Amino acid sequence: MADFYYLPGSSPCRSVIMTAKAVGVELNKKLLNLQAGEHLKPEFLKINPQHTIPTLVDNGFALWESRAIQVYLVEKYGKTDSLYPKCPKKRAVINQRLYFDMGTLYQSFANYYYPQVFAKAPADPEAFKKIESAFEFLNTFLEGQEYAAGDSLTVADIALVASVSTFEVAGFEISKYANVNKWYENAKKVTPGWEENWAGCLEFKKYFE
Numbered sequence: 001m002a003d004f005y006y007l008p009g010s011s012p013c014r015s016v017i018m019t020a021k022a023v024g025v026e027l028n029k030k031l032l033n034l035q036a037g038e039h040l041k042p043e044f045l046k047i048n049p050q051h052t053i054p055t056l057v058d059n060g061f062a063l064w065e066s067r068a069i070q071v072y073l074v075e076k077y078g079k080t081d082s083l084y085p086k087c088p089k090k091r092a093v094i095n096q097r098l099y100f101d102m103g104t105l106y107q108s109f110a111n112y113y114y115p116q117v118f119a120k121a122p123a124d125p126e127a128f129k130k131i132e133s134a135f136e137f138l139n140t141f142l143e144g145q146e147y148a149a150g151d152s153l154t155v156a157d158i159a160l161v162a163s164v165s166t167f168e169v170a171g172f173e174i175s176k177y178a179n180v181n182k183w184y185e186n187a188k189k190v191t192p193g194w195e196e197n198w199a200g201c202l203e204f205k206k207y208f209e
């Protein structure tokens with residue numbers, strides 16, 4: 001069983017947990033307390049010199065970056081390729097959504113909320129505008145679409161569900177974006193591991209209280 005270093009509240013960790021559930025892989029979950037600096041200890045740095053969670057160690061093979069782990073789990077353990085189809089065009093759209101999630105959508109969350117939550121800094125209205133524009137983009141991608149990339153659930157939906165649910169617990173109004181809202185309500189029903197994701201979101205919510 002692969003070791004999985006994580007925290008339940010962490011959005012990228014949650015997306016890996018949902019992906020593992022979707023492919024039927026059991027993870028040997030190992031909590032890593034970032035506040036206590038466990039990620040900076042030499043034994044963890046030996047595994048992941050970048051000291052981030054999620055980190056997977058599968059039979060001695062260490063991997064980090066949640067979206068890379070998602071793809072690895074599907075390619076190595078998926079019974080079908082449905083979560084990450086081999087078709088180059090389908091895969092390209094999924095990759096686009098994954099990079100959008102990492103570089104634009106989740107980044108806008110980090111830029112706006114992290115300084116407030118972790119450094120008690122005031123809200124930056126310019127950073128908030130970037131969130132709104134990221135949601136507008138996502139809303140456009142989802143026009144007439146039940147899923148984020150193509151016509152069935154993929155790792156892109158899973159990564160985006162982890163991010164969007166994090167926005168929800170932060171109090172961001174998702175319902176203003178009709179296509180996102182519709183996709184998200186459906187995704188809550190069809191994404192394996194949604195309940196565990198939501199439980200983790202509620203852990204993360206404590207930072208906002």
Ligand SMILES: N[C@@H](CCC(=O)N[C@@H](CS)C(=O)NCC(=O)O)C(=O)O
Pocket residue numbers: 010011012034039050051052053054064065066067102
């Ligand atoms: N892009 C990375 C982000 C990982 C990340 O920043 N994780 C945070 C927790 S949510 C972390 O490990 N922070 C500790 C550190 O960077 O030292 C991914 O998707 O895996």
